[in-house]
Amino acid sequence: MKMPAEDTTAAPLISWEKRLQPSPVIAVLVPVLSVFLALGLGAVFLAFTGFNPLEVYQNMLHGAVGSRYGFSETIVKAIPLMLAGLGVSVAFRMLLWNIGAEGQFYMGTFGASWVALSFPELPFYIMLPAMFIAGCLMGGLWACLPAIPRALWGVNEVITTLMLNYVAILWVDYLVYGPWKDPQGFNFPLTVSFSKAATLPTLLGTRVHLGLVFALMAALLLSIVLWRTRWGYEIRVTGENASAASYAGMNIKRNIILVMFLSGALAGLAGMSEVAGITHRLQHGISPGYGYTAIIVAWLAKLHPAGIILVSFLFGGLIVGGYSVQTSGVPAATVSMLQSAILFFVLGGEILTRYRLRIGRKGGK
Amino acid sequence: MENTVLITILAAAVTAGTPILYAALGEIICERSGVLNLGVEGMMLVGAVCGYMVAVRSASPWAGFLVALLAAGALAAIFAFLTITLRANQVVTGLALTIFGTGVSGFLGKPYIGIPLPLSFKKAPIPVLSDIPLLGPVFFSQDVLVYLSYILVPLLGYYLYRTRWGLNLRAIGENPAAADALGVNVFALRYTYVIIGGMLAGAGGAYLSLAYAPSWLENMTAGRGWIAVALVIFAFWDPFRAVLGAYLFGGVDALTYTLQASTNIQVPVFFLKMMPYVLTVIVLIVVTRHTLAKRVGAPAALSIPYDREER
Numbered sequence: 001m002k003m004p005a006e007d008t009t010a011a012p013l014i015s016w017e018k019r020l021q022p023s024p025v026i027a028v029l030v031p032v033l034s035v036f037l038a039l040g041l042g043a044v045f046l047a048f049t050g051f052n053p054l055e056v057y058q059n060m061l062h063g064a065v066g067s068r069y070g071f072s073e074t075i076v077k078a079i080p081l082m083l084a085g086l087g088v089s090v091a092f093r094m095l096l097w098n099i100g101a102e103g104q105f106y107m108g109t110f111g112a113s114w115v116a117l118s119f120p121e122l123p124f125y126i127m128l129p130a131m132f133i134a135g136c137l138m139g140g141l142w143a144c145l146p147a148i149p150r151a152l153w154g155v156n157e158v159i160t161t162l163m164l165n166y167v168a169i170l171w172v173d174y175l176v177y178g179p180w181k182d183p184q185g186f187n188f189p190l191t192v193s194f195s196k197a198a199t200l201p202t203l204l205g206t207r208v209h210l211g212l213v214f215a216l217m218a219a220l221l222l223s224i225v226l227w228r229t230r231w232g233y234e235i236r237v238t239g240e241n242a243s244a245a246s247y248a249g250m251n252i253k254r255n256i257i258l259v260m261f262l263s264g265a266l267a268g269l270a271g272m273s274e275v276a277g278i279t280h281r282l283q284h285g286i287s288p289g290y291g292y293t294a295i296i297v298a299w300l301a302k303l304h305p306a307g308i309i310l311v312s313f314l315f316g317g318l319i320v321g322g323y324s325v326q327t328s329g330v331p332a333a334t335v336s337m338l339q340s341a342i343l344f345f346v347l348g349g350e351i352l353t354r355y356r357l358r359i360g361r362k363g364g365k
Numbered sequence: 366m367e368n369t370v371l372i373t374i375l376a377a378a379v380t381a382g383t384p385i386l387y388a389a390l391g392e393i394i395c396e397r398s399g400v401l402n403l404g405v406e407g408m409m410l411v412g413a414v415c416g417y418m419v420a421v422r423s424a425s426p427w428a429g430f431l432v433a434l435l436a437a438g439a440l441a442a443i444f445a446f447l448t449i450t451l452r453a454n455q456v457v458t459g460l461a462l463t464i465f466g467t468g469v470s471g472f473l474g475k476p477y478i479g480i481p482l483p484l485s486f487k488k489a490p491i492p493v494l495s496d497i498p499l500l501g502p503v504f505f506s507q508d509v510l511v512y513l514s515y516i517l518v519p520l521l522g523y524y525l526y527r528t529r530w531g532l533n534l535r536a537i538g539e540n541p542a543a544a545d546a547l548g549v550n551v552f553a554l555r556y557t558y559v560i561i562g563g564m565l566a567g568a569g570g571a572y573l574s575l576a577y578a579p580s581w582l583e584n585m586t587a588g589r590g591w592i593a594v595a596l597v598i599f600a601f602w603d604p605f606r607a608v609l610g611a612y613l614f615g616g617v618d619a620l621t622y623t624l625q626a627s628t629n630i631q632v633p634v635f636f637l638k639m640m641p642y643v644l645t646v647i648v649l650i651v652v653t654r655h656t657l658a659k660r661v662g663a664p665a666a667l668s669i670p671y672d673r674e675e676r
Binding site: 018045049097099145146149153154155156158159160162163164166167170171173174177178292295296299331332333334335336337338339340341343344347348350351 | 403443446447451452453454456457458460461462464465467468469470471472475583587588591592594595598633635636638639642643645646649650653654674
């Protein structure tokens with residue numbers, strides 16, 4: 001696909017015209033339309049591979065929200081997406097491309113599990129806060145590993161954060177296949193179950209756990225920090241114009257490290273609430289790619305905390321719906337394909353908030 | 366005895382470095398034109414799976430290889446449309462491409478897991494050259510795709526530094542407005558080089574599934590696409606230096622594999638597997654500090670969408 005060679009003497013027939021102000025209507029319309037366009041594209045794919053797309057989507061919808069159990073599972077899957085998505089968003093806001101949420105999530109599960117397995121006798125009122133802190137700390141410190149070279153020497157954080165994902169996953173694998181393996185676990189790669197004190201309380205007989213409260217609180221706090229504090233102002237200004245921020249005397253290097261720590265800590269908290277709320281033990285493959293999905297969630301929500309909570313429900317539903325149609329042979333990868341297709345349409349549509357498409361030549365006729 | 370072990374490892378380094386080399390060369394072309402495509406991992410996976418599917422059905426690895434180029438090129442064309450025409454954020458679009466490529470390859474490849482390849486690219490020693498001591502077994506007892514990369518590197522270097530087309534390619538990455546003023550079609554050329562870059566990533570993927578480890582496994586690239594992106598920085602956007610880097614990483618890959626196989630080394634396999642990733646991080650830090658000191662850097666217009674009205 002090639003652009004038509006542009007003739008410089010006459011205005012082209014179709015051109016982008018800059019809007020004086022970004023259109024808020026289109027800013028909301030684009031993500032909504034994107035979801036439907038992606039579902040349409042997915043339907044074509046499904047049809048080509050011999051599935052009835054309507055039936056698949058109907059089953060997915062039913063699986064995700066059609067029953068009390070399905071709906072509660074949708075929330076369960078949304079919780080880690082919310083927390084990791086909030087973490088990703090705060091870094092992205094400063095144009096720090098932290099794509100290491102997956103690894104930071106794993107390090108959060110590691111920190112929390114270390115507390116739970118090392119001190120099983122602790123009462124819950126010490127155990128849970130300790131796991132909370134350990135999870136945040138491990139996730140945050142893991143994010144500092146790429147943040148420090150980025151702040152000091154401008155080392156590309158996209159690559160370093162991503163590489164560390166593989167390292168973190170291998171580290172957890174080492175533990176659950178090696179020293180932490182449950183001796184009575186029939187050789188499965190998982191640790192012993194945590195003590196009762198190390199499990200998060202759940203809601204009314206479902207698997208929905210206290211992590212939901214963590215996520216909602218985090219979203220609220222993040223909104224306050226971003227729009228009501230000086231530091232939040234600095235983050236937003238640095239993201240929009242780094243050199244202006246620097247001239248204004250903001251300490252960008254310090255902020256890079258602090259923001260990455262916060263970003264990693266939120267992903268680590270997602271990991272902590274997953275082990276303490278759902279699995280109650282550390283195990284191989286504890287995240288089915290939450291850290292990567294969180295990136296899509298954050299971008300789709302335009303990095304806005306409240307939007308991230310909303311989009312996380314949608315994507316949680318997609319994951320649960322995806323599980324429920326796997327039994328009828330639909331590949332597991334369908335969901336990640338749909339998710340990234342949504343992101344493609346959002347990315348492509350964003351130009352419409354800043355520009356309008358002009359058909360016909362400028363100045364009439 | 367020790368000599369043969371060394372030669373085996375060096376030869377394996379070249380083999381393991383080749384898929385990274387193809388992908389890195391593609392990314393060099395793409396980034397030189399001013400476009401940062403972080404979807405290399407996704408394009409490699411799609412190349413690997415499409416190549417494998419076609420090679421299984423047609424029993425021809427060459428047909429698979431060609432389809433891998435086309436499929437990855439098509440994916441790159443989507444990226445080009447989003448970032449060049451619609452001016453979408455290149456970092457996020459690249460990530461989306463990787464996630465999409467991972468999903469699509471998992472979707473398409475599911476029925477092909479465990480299906481054997483009837484015919485793969487086999488080692489084909491070059492008659493006279495392979496008899497040279499050391500160099501022969503290391504460089505000239507490889508498969509045809511490795512030989513192809515030997516030709517590709519100098520060809521690309523010549524194109525980039527010695528031809529008018531190469532000059533234009535570098536110009537649109539450094540100063541697209543000036544190139545535009547001189548009558549170079551920035552948009553058309555960026556489209557072209559993004560797509561060529563994608564095809565080379567696809568070649569790297571196909572090398573994995575058709576020659577290196579003839580099979581299809583979900584996520585079989587295991588981060589090699591990202592290592593290729595890191596390698597571009599390591600290579601200062603130069604094809605010749607990319608060879609060096611690719612074989613270095615290939616060497617670590619090969620060494621890891623050898624150590625895993627040997628029984629008298631007690632390092633847990635998980636730590637060995639971490640090596641390429643840790644090495645990438647360390648190398649990137651060292652090289653970035655070096656580029657800072659020497660003031661060699663990325664193409665000036667890298668990852669900035671070109672907008673005629675804002676020049």
